[in-house]
Amino acid sequence: MASGDVIQRPAIAPENLPHGAALTASGRVSTVRVLGAPFEGAPFTEQDLITLDDTLIGAIRATKVRFNVYIGDAADPVATTDALLPTTPDAENSVLVAVYPNQRSIEIRSGREAADRATDQVLQLGVTAAVSAFGQGNLLDGITSAVSVIANAMVAP
């Protein structure tokens, strides 16, 4: 780990990693694929994932607020998102975009340190941007535009 890095608790403890997996310095888990076994991973195209990554990096650099994106399935999206926020990295100074495709629901939360800039109105802009893109069926497009709209609104309100 380079000097001066912020030390954060990894999402998975190193002793609980599956066979053939290693925790890299950035916190990413690198896993082997057994010869002949199918590839596992998110069902998104490489280009969409790269665009999302670039957007997240740009948003964090511009605002100095951590942006987290969550996709999952939950019976109660509101309560799940409220419970999820404390478990995300940099929760106090973060914006969490949580999408529940099965419930057709999007929930956005900001931590209390970020709340003076990521206000309810700013977050609602993100919801509006995402929902209009979701109408065309592309999940990652909507998330990407939500993140960039919120970041832009926070930099220049």
Next chain:
Amino acid sequence: MSILETTLIFVGIPLLTIVVLGGLAFVQSKYAGPIPSDHPYTLDRKWEYGPLLWTATDESTHPWKYPHHGHAVATSAELIGGTASGKW
């Protein structure tokens, strides 16, 4: 051996080999099996995958101060600053 024969053997054959192998590499898939993004997820399908959490892990939000420890907020109600929800 004329100059034309020399050119055909020492330039033509290597070039042909490169073009054929390069063409095969372009036509074939990059991966030795099916990959999840062969059928990208669209919102008209049910989400039947595990939960995903993404962030830009290499970016730091507080480069100028030390990470603070120990006083994590217990309840999510104290932690939440702003809220927005939507349905589609």
